[in-house]
Amino acid sequence: MVQINVKPIVLRNVKVNIKSGATDVGDFEKALSQVELTPSSSxxxxxxxxxxxxxxxxxAETWVATLAYAQDWTAATSLSRYLFDNxxxxxxxxxxxxxxxxxSAANPAFRxxxxxxxxxxxxxVDSVAVGSVTLQCQGKPALITSLA
Incomplete structure (x- = not known):
């Protein structure tokens, strides 16, 4: 049998972008402590x-996206506010x-x-206010090898 090598990843420097139609809402990785795309099936x-x-x-397989984040209600462009307003x-x-x-193929993104x-x-009290949401995905995430 062929021995398969593994290169585990550590989430340290990620990018999480949200777009609404043609509008680039922004990159939210500074607010996030978790982003996880999870499948399930019965x-x-x-x-x-x-x-x-x-x-x-x-x-049928279904997917959810779990986001854990620090709450920020001071900035109109914060993730907390964006989720609340939309x-x-x-x-x-x-x-x-x-x-x-x-x-690239060796460093894919998911959309x-x-x-x-x-x-x-x-x-x-005496802690950072955090939140977590589990968002329903429309189908399976696409594994993309180019952001073009």
Missing amino acids: TVSRKGLNPEAVFNFPG SGAEVVLTFLPNNGAAV VTVTLQSGAVGGT
Whole structure:
């Protein structure tokens, strides 16, 4: 068998951009502490009256984008404010896990349309107010090798 090498990534210098139609809303990685695109699927099962009559079928795959961020209500352009003001809107989210290198086959980015929702307001005494949202994705994220 062929030994497959692995090059794990560490999220240190990422880019997370949001576009609404042709409008570039901005890059939000300074506010974010987490961006994660996660798939899930269900299983459809059918059992007959014979022990050998068991059938399992994969369900349709769905994706969500989880964003964890520091709340900022002072800036009109903050992520907190953008989510609050645009709940329900569909936007394009682009995630580049390694912003220190050009987008390529060896350093891909991911792009997906998400539906925005408002995040938390407030938090715990003597700590940074944070929030987290889980945004529904419209289909599977596209793995892109060029930002052109």
